[in-house]
Amino acid sequence: MDGNKTRKILLPARSLRPRQINLSEAVRFEIAEGEIMKRLLTITHVMALVLAAASVLHAQETRTISDTSKRQTRVTVSGDAIVQAQPDTAILTIAVVTQAKRALDAQQENATKTDALVRALKTAAGTGAEVKTSGYSVQPMRVYRENQPPTISGYEARNTVTVTMSELAKVGNVIDAASQAGANDIAGIAFTLRQDRPARDQALQEATREAMSKAQVIARALGGRVVNIAEVHEEGFVRPPQPVYQAEAFMTKRDAVATPIEVGSLDITSRVQLVAIVEMNL
Numbered sequence: 001m002d003g004n005k006t007r008k009i010l011l012p013a014r015s016l017r018p019r020q021i022n023l024s025e026a027v028r029f030e031i032a033e034g035e036i037m038k039r040l041l042t043i044t045h046v047m048a049l050v051l052a053a054a055s056v057l058h059a060q061e062t063r064t065i066s067d068t069s070k071r072q073t074r075v076t077v078s079g080d081a082i083v084q085a086q087p088d089t090a091i092l093t094i095a096v097v098t099q100a101k102r103a104l105d106a107q108q109e110n111a112t113k114t115d116a117l118v119r120a121l122k123t124a125a126g127t128g129a130e131v132k133t134s135g136y137s138v139q140p141m142r143v144y145r146e147n148q149p150p151t152i153s154g155y156e157a158r159n160t161v162t163v164t165m166s167e168l169a170k171v172g173n174v175i176d177a178a179s180q181a182g183a184n185d186i187a188g189i190a191f192t193l194r195q196d197r198p199a200r201d202q203a204l205q206e207a208t209r210e211a212m213s214k215a216q217v218i219a220r221a222l223g224g225r226v227v228n229i230a231e232v233h234e235e236g237f238v239r240p241p242q243p244v245y246q247a248e249a250f251m252t253k254r255d256a257v258a259t260p261i262e263v264g265s266l267d268i269t270s271r272v273q274l275v276a277i278v279e280m281n282l
Contacts, residue, residue, distance in 0.1 A: 071280050074230060075218050078273040079211030083203040084265045087191035090171050093134070094121070094178045095160040095185040103138055103155040110157035113182035118161060120181035124174045125165045135160035158185070166194075172259040191263055203270035204234065215276035224280035231275040 096113045100106035121131050138157045142150040163174060171189065178186065193199065212226075219226045 072227070073222075073278050073280065075215055075276045075278050076273065077211050077214040077218065077276065078235070078271060079207040079209065079214065080269065080271050081203045081206035081210060083199050083206065083268045083270075085193060085196070085199040085268055087168070087193055087263060087266050088166055089192050089194050090163075090165050090168050090263075091190045091192065092163040092165075092171070092174060092178075093160060093187035093189075094163065094183045095135075095158055095187065096183055097156060097158050097185050099141065099154055099156045101154045103140075103157075106155045106157040107138055110159050114159040114161070117178060117181040117183050120177045121161065121163055121174060124177035125163055125170060126167055128167065129163055129165035131161060131163050133159065134162040160185075160187075168261075168263050171261045171263075175259045175261075189261070191266065193266065196268065199266075199268045200270065203268050204272065207270045207272040208232075208274070211272050211274045212276075215274065215278070219276070219278040222278060222280050224278045226276045227279045228277040229274055230277055233273045235271040235273055 094117065096110055096117055098106050098110040098113065100109060118131055122129070125131065136159050138155060140152045141154045141156050143153045144150045165171070165174070168191075175186065212229075215226050
């Protein structure tokens with residue numbers, strides 16, 4: 001053979017037909033693809049939770065930063081109010097006191113004088129007045145001596161009558177009539193209101209407004225404002241002092257002069273305590 005000639009080697013042609021995949025390989029491929037999808041979904045879900053948590057933390061942080069610029073404190077204040085009202089009722093306490101050696105004698109004498117007193121009071125006070133017995137007693141009068149047991153020197157009977165009347169102009173006449181009928185112990189007079197709720201409500205409202213006004217003044221002084229009321233306490237309603245006229249003033253006799261009675265006005269006092277929440281910008 002000639003050495004200069006090129007030798008050609010013919011190789012058998014490879015078949016280009018696709019390789020057939022059996023059923024077991026297809027199943028394994030499908031399972032692997034499903035696992036990959038599950039993992040991708042899991043990763044996506046976790047990332048969504050992380051983003052949501054980050055958003056919440058960011059919002060909380062933003063709110064915390066915003067809240068730190070505002071501070072709240074509690075302020076306790078009280079309010080007082082006095083409302084004047086005209087009394088519409090007078091209450092008189094009148095008694096007959098008798099003394100005797102025997103209890104029976106003191107009792108009988110007292111009964112006679114008290115009967116005259118009640119009739120005189122009903123006439124002087126008028127039909128709208130209420131006259132009733134408010135106390136009765138018969139007690140021994142004891143004498144005490146040094147180093148000796150007490151001895152009974154006699155007995156004292158006391159019958160107390162209370163007159164409640166709304167015609168205040170007749171109070172002086174009632175006192176005079178009682179003295180003339182035999183009353184010898186007039187404890188005094190109390191002026192009051194039968195219906196005091198309107199005056200009490202007004203005093204309570206004014207006391208509450210005063211307390212609220214104080215809280216607002218304090219809040220402005222602190223550079224803030226009142227945002228809420230945490231507690232409110234009514235510290236009690238103070239009834240007005242009742243004028244008391246002593247018996248000696250009534251029993252003093254004056255020729256043809258009626259007992260003067262000046263009614264005046266009643267002071268109704270109320271007090272309120274409240275706790276206000278003050279928000280300050282710092």
